[in-house]
Amino acid sequence: SAGLAHEINNPIGIIAARVECMLWEADEQGLSETVRGDLKVIARHADRVARITQGLLSFSRQQAWRLSPVDVNTVVEEALVLVEKQLAREQVTLERDLAPGLPAVLGSANHLQQVLLNLLTNAREAMPEGGRLRVATRRNGGSVEVEVADTGKGIPAGHLSRVFDPFFTTKEKGTGLGLAISYGIVRDHQGTLTVGSREGAGTTFLVTIPAAGEREGRRHG
Ligand SMILES: Nc1ncnc2c1ncn2[C@@H]1O[C@H](COP(=O)(O)OP(=O)(O)O)[C@@H](O)[C@H]1O
Ligand SMILES: [Mg+2]
Numbered sequence: 001s002a003g004l005a006h007e008i009n010n011p012i013g014i015i016a017a018r019v020e021c022m023l024w025e026a027d028e029q030g031l032s033e034t035v036r037g038d039l040k041v042i043a044r045h046a047d048r049v050a051r052i053t054q055g056l057l058s059f060s061r062q063q064a065w066r067l068s069p070v071d072v073n074t075v076v077e078e079a080l081v082l083v084e085k086q087l088a089r090e091q092v093t094l095e096r097d098l099a100p101g102l103p104a105v106l107g108s109a110n111h112l113q114q115v116l117l118n119l120l121t122n123a124r125e126a127m128p129e130g131g132r133l134r135v136a137t138r139r140n141g142g143s144v145e146v147e148v149a150d151t152g153k154g155i156p157a158g159h160l161s162r163v164f165d166p167f168f169t170t171k172e173k174g175t176g177l178g179l180a181i182s183y184g185i186v187r188d189h190q191g192t193l194t195v196g197s198r199e200g201a202g203t204t205f206l207v208t209i210p211a212a213g214e215r216e217g218r219r220h221g
């Protein structure tokens with residue numbers, strides 16, 4: 001998808017820049033309110049396309065990973081630091097239950113943090129009126145698990161199989177890329193990302209990644 005994203009990224013950048021110019025010159029040129037309104041709509045959507053292609057580009061940049069031992073609890077703590085304040089502001093109670101002494105996993109701490117951030121952001125966005133967010137880690141056999149559970153609006157049964165699809169979104173300003181990217185990152189750690197949800201009750205995402213010692217000797221990419 002990197003090639004395609006580049007192909008889209010260049011022309012959309014030009015479109016956005018030209019529209020920007022036209023809006024600057026709108027007064028001079030005596031453009032009507034209607035035309036100005038249309039230009040603003042074009043600018044907004046060009047922006048959206050640019051954001052989507054940026055997402056695709058960062059998705060496919062993963063090939064350059066160097067695998068190193070990662071402490072999952074540290075990844076979780078660092079992601080939580082970034083969202084904690086906003087959660088508190090939005091009346092979301094944070095409950096953390098991190099198991100001590102977890103084995104390391106082999107991978108990229110940055111990418112795993114991106115996964116956690118995506119899951120935490122989605123959880124927050126599912127609880128606009130507040131609620132409870134539980135983040136737990138544990139060892140399960142040869143794997144490390146991270147659970148992110150919210151008491152938010154939940155996912156309708158009919159949507160469950162589609163939430164990992166690129167561009168699937170139910171949000172007005174969503175890109176539908178967060179979970180697709182997260183899924184790819186977890187898969188590249190030889191792990192799994194699964195979801196369970198009840199509409200109106202809440203949603204639980206489960207990340208499972210094999211511990212460093214348990215991984216097959218297979219090389220990434
Ligand atoms: N915790 C959650 N609670 C309810 N719905 C969720 C949750 N996480 C994901 N979803 C659903 O999955 C869709 C895709 O999520 P994502 O890939 O992160 O894209 P985006 O957040 O941009 O919409 C969301 O639009 C939403 O419908
Ligand atoms: Mg999201």
